[in-house]
Amino acid sequence: MLNLTIPQTAQVIGANLKHVTQASLTKALVLRKQTGPRLSTDIMLERTRIAIDEWTNKEPSDKKIWLSVRKKDISRGARNFLWRCLHDSYRLGKKWLHLEGFEERASCHECDEFDSLDHILIDCKVPGQEVIWKLTKALWEKTGKQWPDLSLGIVLGCGLANYRIDTNLPDTGLNRLFLVLVSEAAYLIWKIRCEWKIKHEGRLDKRPSAPEVASKWRSAISKRIQFEIIASDTGRFKHKAIPVKLVEQTWGKLLRTENLRGLRMRDITGFLVGIGMDEPP
Numbered sequence: 001m002l003n004l005t006i007p008q009t010a011q012v013i014g015a016n017l018k019h020v021t022q023a024s025l026t027k028a029l030v031l032r033k034q035t036g037p038r039l040s041t042d043i044m045l046e047r048t049r050i051a052i053d054e055w056t057n058k059e060p061s062d063k064k065i066w067l068s069v070r071k072k073d074i075s076r077g078a079r080n081f082l083w084r085c086l087h088d089s090y091r092l093g094k095k096w097l098h099l100e101g102f103e104e105r106a107s108c109h110e111c112d113e114f115d116s117l118d119h120i121l122i123d124c125k126v127p128g129q130e131v132i133w134k135l136t137k138a139l140w141e142k143t144g145k146q147w148p149d150l151s152l153g154i155v156l157g158c159g160l161a162n163y164r165i166d167t168n169l170p171d172t173g174l175n176r177l178f179l180v181l182v183s184e185a186a187y188l189i190w191k192i193r194c195e196w197k198i199k200h201e202g203r204l205d206k207r208p209s210a211p212e213v214a215s216k217w218r219s220a221i222s223k224r225i226q227f228e229i230i231a232s233d234t235g236r237f238k239h240k241a242i243p244v245k246l247v248e249q250t251w252g253k254l255l256r257t258e259n260l261r262g263l264r265m266r267d268i269t270g271f272l273v274g275i276g277m278d279e280p281p
């Protein structure tokens with residue numbers, strides 16, 4: 001863990017917390033002679049900590065951040081993705097410049113900017129992140145809760161949401177819903193990106209279209225809901241089943257049903273088709 005509190009970090013880099021970037025943090029940590037393989041991981045941890053502290057007024061420790069991306073509520077693929085993001089271990093952007101013959105992979109072919117996790121997950125103009133976040137936000141807002149000002153730090157710390165119920169106890173269902181929706185969305189953006197960038201070599205005529213992206217999102221979320229409903233069957237999965245109560249706390253209010261187990265795939269898909277329709281992608 002860095003021996004640097006959030007206000008100290010902001011002081012070192014002379015920045016408003018809201019505008020802490022990869023570059024400004026790198027500068028701050030290098031000034032503190034923090035180097036070596038831990039540097040990039042420390043930067044990601046610090047960005048996550050700052051974003052979560054701003055959002056929830058709770059400053060998570062490194063341990064809490066690591067544990068939050070290992071939660072079993074996150075699907076295996078998304079868990080691995082978030083874990084690698086926190087380690088900053090993906091070969092992205094300038095890391096390609098040192099590999100002869102692959103230099104063109106360093107930039108986003110659409111935006112003509114160096115690729116990075118921020119670019120792919122938050123800023124890129126290629127349909128993908130924008131459509132998926134718009135739909136995720138529309139779905140989340142069905143809970144009546146405000147969608148946070150999304151940043152890479154919030155995505156990496158999606159398991160650290162701090163919604164509370166009236167009695168001031170943690171709202172387990174809402175916190176879990178945020179974790180599932182954001183982790184699934186981020187992982188889907190990543191998969192769509194890899195397909196375009198690696199399989200289609202970033203060809204502009206192979207850019208994913210907005211309707212394709214929206215359809216992939218609906219499919220991923222409906223599969224996830226369906227999976228949870230099936231996995232909560234104690235008759236079939238015994239002690240390995242996801243507690244029904246937890247599944248109901250997570251999805252019940254959103255799907256506006258008390259009989260979650262009675263939902264069929266087409267009910268779920270039908271519900272998701274209506275999401276974001278007032279504001280088409």
Ligand SMILES: [Zn+2]
Pocket residue numbers: 108109110111112119123124125126
């Ligand atoms: Zn781009």
